[in-house]
Amino acid sequence: MRISSVLASALLLATPLSIVAQHSYTPGTAAHGHKAAGETHAHASPHGGTVRTxxxxxxxxxxxxGQLQVYLLDDNEKTLPVTRATGTAMLLSAAGKTSSVKLLPTGNHLVAAVPAGLTLRTAIVSLNANGSSLSARFEKIDSKAKAGKVAAAAYACLMNCEGSASTNPGSCPKCGMALVKKS
Structure with missing residues (x-):
């Protein structure tokens, strides 16, 4: 019985260490208010969207x-490059219809066109980036879009390539030309 109580005490002492190892925290960096993958992020988003783990x-x-933009962020909410990232978004409309769109790298984010007339309710984003397969579910999108201000794309490719419109400067995902500011 003495051995089992010593073993139980050792396990109790080791438990906090295993919890810290699951989600590392570096002093001086942003602490995260979430524990489960996909949970809503506790801090404000850098680009005005919704952040998921x-x-x-x-x-x-x-x-x-008319489009979705996806940003890849590190633990400190810093935007990471997506030049070699690939991905798709499974879209669910308010009417219950699904469609899949390809995410294309544009500048510092990925972009996908939302099919015309689709009132988006849920998006499941799947990416392959930096050697990792990533996935996150975003719900109640249409209500957030109605409540927020919709910004028009300010930059586009001179060749008018599909999917090149962006709110930020960068390069065209299809032809590689620099995006230019719309007048």
Whole structure:
């Protein structure tokens, strides 16, 4: 009986260490108010969207007029490059219809066109980035888009490539030309 009580005490002492190892925290960095993957992020999002945990990263989804923008973020909400990232978004409409769209890298984020006439309710984003497969679910998107201000794309490709519109400067995901500011 003495051995089992010593073993139980050792397990109780080791438990806090295993909890800390699951979600590391570095002093001086932003503490995270979530524990489960996909849970809503506790801090404000850097680009005005919704942030979800995806493995060791975070994904931020921003709905613009006719498109979705996805940003890959680190633990400190810093935007990471997505030049070699690939992904898709499974879209669920308010009417219960689903469609899948390809996410294309544009500047510092990925972009996908939302099918015309679709009132988006839920998006499930799946990415392959930095050697990791990432996934996050974003719900109640249409209500957030109605409540927020919709920003128009300010930059586009000179060649008018599909999916090149962006609110930020960068390069076209199809032809590689620099995006130019719309007049």
């Amino acid at each position: 995806a493995g060791k990263y975070h994904l931020e989804l921003v709905q613009q007029a």
